[in-house]
Amino acid sequence: MTDTRTLWIRNPLACADSDAAGGVVIQGTRLLEKVAAGAQPRQAVDDTFDASRHVLLPGLVNTHHHFYQTLTRAYSPALNKELFPWLTTLYDVWANLDEAQLALASELAMVELLMSGCTTVADHHYVFSGALRDAIDCQVETARRLGVRASLTRGSMSLGQDDGGLPPQSVVQDERTILDDSQRLVERYHQRGDGAMTTIALAPCSPFSVSRELMQESARLAESHDVRLHTHLAETEDETDYCQRLFGMRPLDYLAECGWLSNRTWLAHGIHFNDDEILRLGRAGTGIAHCPSSNMVLGSGMCRTLELEAAGAPVGLAVDGSASNDHSNLANEMRQALLLGRLRYSPGEVTHQAVIRWATRGSARCLGRDDIGGLEPGQQADLALFRLDEPRFSGAENPLAALLLCGAHRADRVMVAGRWRVTDGKPCDVDLDSLMARHDQAARRLRSTL
Numbered sequence: 001m002t003d004t005r006t007l008w009i010r011n012p013l014a015c016a017d018s019d020a021a022g023g024v025v026i027q028g029t030r031l032l033e034k035v036a037a038g039a040q041p042r043q044a045v046d047d048t049f050d051a052s053r054h055v056l057l058p059g060l061v062n063t064h065h066h067f068y069q070t071l072t073r074a075y076s077p078a079l080n081k082e083l084f085p086w087l088t089t090l091y092d093v094w095a096n097l098d099e100a101q102l103a104l105a106s107e108l109a110m111v112e113l114l115m116s117g118c119t120t121v122a123d124h125h126y127v128f129s130g131a132l133r134d135a136i137d138c139q140v141e142t143a144r145r146l147g148v149r150a151s152l153t154r155g156s157m158s159l160g161q162d163d164g165g166l167p168p169q170s171v172v173q174d175e176r177t178i179l180d181d182s183q184r185l186v187e188r189y190h191q192r193g194d195g196a197m198t199t200i201a202l203a204p205c206s207p208f209s210v211s212r213e214l215m216q217e218s219a220r221l222a223e224s225h226d227v228r229l230h231t232h233l234a235e236t237e238d239e240t241d242y243c244q245r246l247f248g249m250r251p252l253d254y255l256a257e258c259g260w261l262s263n264r265t266w267l268a269h270g271i272h273f274n275d276d277e278i279l280r281l282g283r284a285g286t287g288i289a290h291c292p293s294s295n296m297v298l299g300s301g302m303c304r305t306l307e308l309e310a311a312g313a314p315v316g317l318a319v320d321g322s323a324s325n326d327h328s329n330l331a332n333e334m335r336q337a338l339l340l341g342r343l344r345y346s347p348g349e350v351t352h353q354a355v356i357r358w359a360t361r362g363s364a365r366c367l368g369r370d371d372i373g374g375l376e377p378g379q380q381a382d383l384a385l386f387r388l389d390e391p392r393f394s395g396a397e398n399p400l401a402a403l404l405l406c407g408a409h410r411a412d413r414v415m416v417a418g419r420w421r422v423t424d425g426k427p428c429d430v431d432l433d434s435l436m437a438r439h440d441q442a443a444r445r446l447r448s449t450l
């Protein structure tokens, strides 16, 4: 579609935005108009897409992942463990990751996300070993080829076991190397403003794998280049104990001391915060990427989503890495968030609409964006359309609620910046069978290096 042609996604079966019950009109890469139920677009359109069998959502936004971990899914030695022993089991495998493996892992994960209705993907890649230096460059290339919007973060680990950290020395880099490469990536790839397809953020891995100096210097670099900051925080009680022991303070105090408690930052997990810390996060506008499946698999705990939102902190959704989830399906993750949320809050508070909000607008806010995550005119034409034509949906009365309650896991159509990237449930321009075969081979090769 050229920049001036218009397309009406007409009369969806249901829509997440009640003002767009008659669908949306797209022009080029953007949304032009919401159409009310039973109404016609204000101007004649060039094309129409009959959405009468589709549930229409803004494209889902994933706020945290580790694409490379698709190579170590359901890995026997790491099963049934909590975070720290799980990590120490896997570090030695991940240390042997090479660029060809990462390229396949990134493509597979992005395709899996796209197929689940996700139009913007965030990845946190922090493993840079001998054979893998240009990991982010490789991911940028893959995201561009697939036509998916990507927030790629230059992750890092600088605190190895020799210095009291958790990871082995083989996967840590020195601070100068990390900061220089971070600057290079921002200058080379980071796009600004509405419609950015590739953004770069800085992402030291966690308090137990990164030096204090790197946290502070990353915050300074992010501010001077006006890019975002991302890290894991408050995921487990072990991490809280580690921070008390090593820094003499709780994780959030450490974060604040390093200059990170701001609206430039979004945090993965954000589970073990007390009441006062939640208020501080809300005042600062720091975002939280809620990762329900991962938190359940590792037994880490439960994010206090509603208190964080009420305090003013953006709350988004994320599948997290595929060694702790182990799928990359954001539609499925919405169901997980709904069910987990109802263990803490009342069903009337954690509604399907609230969870859809986390996976769209909330996630977009975590990434610092207001041009995606909704169906407002002027926003990017990022859409996810689901059909309810599987046995699991048969007999459902409320199509929007059915997505979560019946367990939607595969979008029929996905549009990114006005371009269809999934049609009839299949990713465009991707040979899925070949990709899976090559990815599985790469996983076997990686496991065999141990």
Ligand SMILES: [Zn+2]
Pocket: 064, 065, 066, 124, 232, 268, 320, 321
């Ligand atoms: Zn993670």
